[in-house]
């Protein structure tokens with residue numbers, strides 16, 4: 001049985017004191033333990049950003065790649081060795097900006113991947129520019145007169161693109177976030193988990209105080225039913241709650257659907273897994289000439 005101490009790395013994170021990424025890191029570790037996974041069964045693929053450094057500080061397999069590219073790497077790992085539990089983790093800039101194309105197609109493919117997006121509504125690592133989820137009008141280094149665009153809505157994006165587990169958590173509510181990530185790890189299919197992750201250094205609007213006075217959990221709202229594919233009214237309600245933003249902002253599981261994951265329907269994977277194909281020495285000249 002995996003204990004939290006098994007996931008402890010030799011070095012500690014260097015995020016700013018109070019950064020929401022500490023909460024995400026703790027929730028990821030807690031979810032791996034609660035899901036009953038061995039450290040050798042889990043891989044975390046990340047992009048580039050403050051939050052994307054997380055593979056350095058969760059002791060399982062990890063790959064910190066390129067900005068916006070955690071999903072192509074996660075896809076390759078999952079299809080090569082479907083027995084692994086694969087997570088992708090990265091910032092809002094990483095996932096909803098440069099990586100947006102990968103995100104949409106990964107969701108409609110229903111790859112069996114859990115994607116945690118550290119949504120601090122800012123570019124943290126590059127010291128405070130607007131991100132795709134920054135609110136309209138917010139003043140940052142890159143928008144001194146205020147952001148002109150409206151933000152991406154992750155919940156509606158997930159619903160429209162075919163993700164089969166769509167949730168939103170908050171780094172300031174650790175038990176709730178842990179259980180959402182645990183649910184994503186156990187879910188067979190693409191889990192999108194957007195996480196409010198305060199950047200205490202560069203986002204002076206969306207702070208812990210801001211979220212503490214606004215967030216409520218859908219699980220505590222008796223009038224809310226988690227939507228599925230066969231219930232159009234509940235799906236509309238999930239979309240409406242996803243747009244709710246102001247004095248009250250919901251967190252929790254919005255939508256869940258059981259649909260075959262991409263790897264389940266790929267004929268080549270039914271025959272053999274790439275990881276099981278024995279290594280063989282390739283004659284590079286022969287290979288090149290076969291393409292001539």
Ligand SMILES: Cc1ncc(C[n+]2csc(CCOP(=O)(O)OP(=O)(O)O)c2C)c(N)n1
Pocket residue numbers: 048049050051052066067090091092093094095118120122123124125126131
């Ligand atoms: C292809 C490419 N474009 C731009 C960058 C510069 N860059 C590094 S991190 C980053 C944004 C970070 O913001 P986010 O993904 O939200 O992560 P955070 O730091 O907020 O956790 C950018 C633009 C890069 N490394 N590679």
Ligand code: SF4
Pocket residue numbers: 014015016018019020021050051120124125198199200201202
């Ligand atoms: S800059 Fe922001 S996101 Fe990055 S470590 Fe500091 S508080 Fe966290």
Ligand SMILES: [Mg+2]
Pocket residue numbers: 049091092093118119120121122123124131
């Ligand atoms: Mg960010």
